[in-house]
Amino acid sequence: MRLEQVECDLTVIGGGLAGVCAAIAAARQGRTVALVQNRPVLGGNSSSEVRVWVCGATAHGLNRYARETGIMGELFVENQYRNPEGNPYLWDLVVLEAVNAEKNITLYLNTDVHEVEAQGSREERTIKSVTGWMMGAERRITFKSPMYIDCTGDGLIGFLAGADFMIGREARSQFQEEWAPEVADGITLGSTMLFYTKDTGKPVRFLPPSFSKDITATSIPIRRVIQSGDSGCHYWWIEWGGEHDTVHDNEMIRDELASVIYGIWDYIKNSGQFDADNLTLEWVGSLPGKREYRRFTGDYVLNQNDIVAQREFEDGVAFGGWSIDLHPPQGMYAEASGSKHLQPDGIYHIPFRSLYSANVSNMLMAGRDISASHVAFGTTRVMATCAAIGEAAGIGAALAIQYGLTPRQLYQEKLAELRQTLLRADASIIGLRSTDERDAARQAKVTASSVQTRLAVEQPGDACPLAGDVALLLPVNPRLDGIEFLLDAAVATELIVELWDTGRKENYIPHDLIGERKVSVAAGSRQWVGVDIRWEPDEPQNAFVIIKANPSLSLYHSTEPLSGVLIFFRNEDSDKNPDLGDYSPDQLVTRWGMRRMARQPFCFRTGEPTNAYQADHVTNGYHRPYGGPQQWMSLPMKEGKPEWLRLDWEMEQSLSEIHLTFNDDVNDDLINLHHHVTPFRIIPELVSRYRLEYLNGNGEWTKVVHEAENRKRKVIHRLEQLVKTKALRLLVEATSGSRTSEVIEIRAYGPDTD
Numbered sequence: 001m002r003l004e005q006v007e008c009d010l011t012v013i014g015g016g017l018a019g020v021c022a023a024i025a026a027a028r029q030g031r032t033v034a035l036v037q038n039r040p041v042l043g044g045n046s047s048s049e050v051r052v053w054v055c056g057a058t059a060h061g062l063n064r065y066a067r068e069t070g071i072m073g074e075l076f077v078e079n080q081y082r083n084p085e086g087n088p089y090l091w092d093l094v095v096l097e098a099v100n101a102e103k104n105i106t107l108y109l110n111t112d113v114h115e116v117e118a119q120g121s122r123e124e125r126t127i128k129s130v131t132g133w134m135m136g137a138e139r140r141i142t143f144k145s146p147m148y149i150d151c152t153g154d155g156l157i158g159f160l161a162g163a164d165f166m167i168g169r170e171a172r173s174q175f176q177e178e179w180a181p182e183v184a185d186g187i188t189l190g191s192t193m194l195f196y197t198k199d200t201g202k203p204v205r206f207l208p209p210s211f212s213k214d215i216t217a218t219s220i221p222i223r224r225v226i227q228s229g230d231s232g233c234h235y236w237w238i239e240w241g242g243e244h245d246t247v248h249d250n251e252m253i254r255d256e257l258a259s260v261i262y263g264i265w266d267y268i269k270n271s272g273q274f275d276a277d278n279l280t281l282e283w284v285g286s287l288p289g290k291r292e293y294r295r296f297t298g299d300y301v302l303n304q305n306d307i308v309a310q311r312e313f314e315d316g317v318a319f320g321g322w323s324i325d326l327h328p329p330q331g332m333y334a335e336a337s338g339s340k341h342l343q344p345d346g347i348y349h350i351p352f353r354s355l356y357s358a359n360v361s362n363m364l365m366a367g368r369d370i371s372a373s374h375v376a377f378g379t380t381r382v383m384a385t386c387a388a389i390g391e392a393a394g395i396g397a398a399l400a401i402q403y404g405l406t407p408r409q410l411y412q413e414k415l416a417e418l419r420q421t422l423l424r425a426d427a428s429i430i431g432l433r434s435t436d437e438r439d440a441a442r443q444a445k446v447t448a449s450s451v452q453t454r455l456a457v458e459q460p461g462d463a464c465p466l467a468g469d470v471a472l473l474l475p476v477n478p479r480l481d482g483i484e485f486l487l488d489a490a491v492a493t494e495l496i497v498e499l500w501d502t503g504r505k506e507n508y509i510p511h512d513l514i515g516e517r518k519v520s521v522a523a524g525s526r527q528w529v530g531v532d533i534r535w536e537p538d539e540p541q542n543a544f545v546i547i548k549a550n551p552s553l554s555l556y557h558s559t560e561p562l563s564g565v566l567i568f569f570r571n572e573d574s575d576k577n578p579d580l581g582d583y584s585p586d587q588l589v590t591r592w593g594m595r596r597m598a599r600q601p602f603c604f605r606t607g608e609p610t611n612a613y614q615a616d617h618v619t620n621g622y623h624r625p626y627g628g629p630q631q632w633m634s635l636p637m638k639e640g641k642p643e644w645l646r647l648d649w650e651m652e653q654s655l656s657e658i659h660l661t662f663n664d665d666v667n668d669d670l671i672n673l674h675h676h677v678t679p680f681r682i683i684p685e686l687v688s689r690y691r692l693e694y695l696n697g698n699g700e701w702t703k704v705v706h707e708a709e710n711r712k713r714k715v716i717h718r719l720e721q722l723v724k725t726k727a728l729r730l731l732v733e734a735t736s737g738s739r740t741s742e743v744i745e746i747r748a749y750g751p752d753t754d
């Protein structure tokens with residue numbers, strides 16, 4: 001065995017999405033990072049070895065404007081461009097390339113960390129080093145650094161270091177959680193292997209192996225198999241091991257899962273219940289994808305009540321939005337639905353205190369092993385949320401190293417800086433405004449070539465009969481002074497409209513009723529009908545306008561979207577399959593569905609000009625929709641005539657770094673693997689071609705950047721030379737399809753920025 005020692009600022013153990021994002025985040029803060037992964041591929045459960053698709057706060061479109069930004073957002077957007085078909089090997093490449101792009105990261109693949117040197121009392125331990133064995137290379141490597149992040153999922157590093165942890169289900173009384181059992185037990189979610197099938201174009205035989213199970217002789221509900229169809233991607237419920245030890249019994253669990261997969265495939269091929277003659281197995285997982293094991297105890301344990309109440313934490317560093325999604329202990333053998341879901345009214349917040357160990361002073365954790373109760377873990381465990389948590393832990397670790405603090409001291413002494421650093425990195429944090437004093441853009445006067453002041457979409461597409469209640473969400477800034485709808489009326493009738501607020505700025509549900517109007521409508525088609533409904537809220541926010549069902553009326557979808565405007569359809573019944581997922585019908589978010597019509601709002605127009613798209617929104621400190629679109633939007637662009645944004649300062653500025661954040665429609669639910677639904681390789685609103693110019697001492701505009709093929713949301717331009725100027729402008733020459741030019745944020749930094 002070759003013995004080696006590596007010294008760096010930070011060691012991240014585990015190369016799932018949490019570990020990848022933690023490593024990239026810390027590397028971008030200038031820290032040297034060893035990323036140590038025991039398998040040959042990065043991505044953890046999302047990798048081509050396991051093939052779980054990455055879900056996150058959008059909850060597949062249930063939560064609006066909820067897609068993660070920051071590193072996870074970059075991965076989603078890049079994958080959409082390079083891999084819109086959702087090929088798992090190409091996803092592996094997207095993740096690997098993101099790591100390779102960071103010169104501060106040294107990647108150790110195939111390196112299984114299984115020794116930890118730690119010292120100190122049980123209450124106050126410190127990790128001195130971790131040691132791993134590199135498979136196939138006979139290298140034994142010891143990693144030494146002042147800080148470590150356990151992203152192993154199972155939590156082996158913290159366990160060996162003596163970190164306090166929880167496992168199984170806590171009793172209801174521990175965190176007063178409604179969904180917790182009365183009595184604590186050791187049950188976890190089980191593990192799963194998936195499979196892929198393909199059509200060979202000609203009949204192929206399948207002879208089951210000797211170990212496959214006759215699934216008709218098991219308690220697996222056959223209706224569930226029939227409903228899942230012939231694609232292995234729908235068999236996430238082949239889950240087992242929750243009543244065992246998902247780590248120590250891993251081998252036994254794999255064998256059980258394999259016996260059922262081949263048994264199900266035997267049933268699909270040979271029972272005559274499926275049209276499967278030409279189908280063959282293309283890939284079968286061989287590693288059980290693990291859902292749950294240790295959860296470390298931090299200074300705060302996130303629990304069900306925090307999720308449901310969407311509790312705001314002073315140390316909120318990330319958000320999630322997947323439902324609390326718990327599965328029956330017997331897994332695939334359970335008669336009960338494969339999962340049960342509790343969906344809060346919108347996205348929820350995750351505190352930094354849940355991301356570091358309470359008793360190992362130099363250890364953070366990210367991913368499924370964070371400090372959350374079993375019930376709260378039921379939502380934080382999805383991978384885009386694990387990734388957002390990873391970014392927060394990575395930045396937290398980087399700052400702690402920079403200041404020579406423990407993560408707890410960082411929370412106590414540098415919390416504001418931590419959160420502002422996350423914002424500056426475009427991380428998944430919401431409701432927080434930038435107060436970055438080093439950002440000169442915040443002092444500038446912002447003007448634009450044009451501003452969209454009409455709140456209207458008027459190009460009719462398909463008619464939409466008002467078979468059920470529908471709703472339109474629009475920004476109210478500063479007031480709503482009546483609204484008109486384009487509609488057909490088969491007979492003379494009444495249009496009933498309700499105006500609601502959304503409660504919280506990150507929510508997209510009807511919360512408090514503001515007013516209701518009934519309007520007489522004459523028979524006729526394509527008529528604009530005005531509703532005299534008014535609202536001037538204390539501060540700008542969204543209105544949720546419900547248009548009540550009326551079989552005589554049809555609204556028109558628009559052929560063009562408008563950022564900040566959404567539509568909803570009221571679902572009387574959950575469209576989910578109750579055998580697979582048990583969704584409580586009283587959950588507001590699930591009641592108001594969006595279908596895939598988000599980009600085709602109803603034709604409407606308002607009379608009053610809106611301030612929702614003002615130029616100075618690019619420096620208002622918000623980096624994503626929050627009670628309104630929080631962006632600049634120009635009027636439709638004219639061929640060959642760029643739209644521009646201009647920053648003017650009274651005093652000359654020295655600028656070395658410009659940050660641009662473009663609109664990549666965080667409402668669109670980008671999915672990394674199968675089930676791709678987004679039709680665009682690049683989000684249409686993303687600015688594709690632009691120039692940055694500054695005003696030189698002779699009063700001439702001088703170009704410093706010309707980007708011709710942008711497809712990123714956040715771009716950082718480090719200028720080759722220091723620019724001294726009193727004015728800077730961004731000229732948008734083209735977008736990826738949208739007619740308007742849209743920018744969310746501009747930041748400008750001088751050379752004192754590290």
Ligand SMILES: Cc1cc2nc3c(=O)[nH]c(=O)nc-3n(C[C@H](O)[C@H](O)[C@H](O)COP(=O)(O)OP(=O)(O)OC[C@H]3O[C@@H](n4cnc5c(N)ncnc54)[C@H](O)[C@@H]3O)c2cc1C
Pocket residue numbers: 013014015016017018019036037038039042043044045046052053054055056111112113114132151152153154156157191192193236288289290291366367368369381382383384386
């Ligand atoms: C079948 C299944 C279906 C699921 N469904 C979804 C879904 O649809 N969408 C979704 O987003 N989430 C889903 N989840 C949950 C999600 O996959 C996990 O919670 C998530 O992978 C956790 O991310 P992570 O980075 O913490 O851990 P992991 O993805 O488990 O990654 C941890 C990595 O660390 C490595 N590692 C472990 N120990 C060591 C060590 N000692 N040394 C070095 N490296 C180590 C592992 O090899 C692994 O690559 C599902 C999980 C399973 C199993």
